[in-house]
Amino acid sequence: MTTESTQHPEHPALRVGLVGYGLAGAAFHAPLIATTPGLRLEAVVTASPERREQLRREHPQARAVDTADQLLADPSALDLLVVASPNRSHVPLARAALEAGLPVVVDKPLAATAACC
Known part of the structure; x- marks a missing residue:
């Protein structure tokens, strides 16, 4: 999928980072982000060479990073x-993003x- 969402000049698209490019990230979240007006898939966390290649084909505008720490730096x-990472990582990643000042959407379940929250 290479469709970028429509944006209005007076309202630039929100830059969205995605943690995880497995089934949830690649099949659900990335396509929804990329096709939702007002959103732009900016960066995706995946260290897998195969998934990086898939990301490059499906969303060439998005950059790939190896870790969430790199993204949140x-x-x-x-x-x-x-x-959209494995369930056990949801709480720590959400906390790190919130502590960095970012709004967060977490794939279910949160915890x-x-x-544990």
């Missing part, structure tokens, strides 16, 4: 973070129990 480069 410059939170001013994003407006929103979507977490296994309320006590």
Whole structure:
């Protein structure tokens, strides 16, 4: 998929970072981000060479980074973070993004129990 969302000059698209390019990231989140007006898939966390190649084909405008830490090192480069990584990483990644000042969308489930949050 190479469709970029439509944007209005007076309202630039929100730059979205995506953590995870497995089934949830590649099949659900990335296509929805890329085709939603007002959103732009800016960067994707995946260290897999195969998934990086898939990302390059499907979303050539998005840059690939190896780790969420690399992505969050410059939170001013994003407006929103979507977490679509393995479930056990949802809480720590969401916390790190919130501490960096980014709004976060987390793929379900957020956590296994309320006590861990």
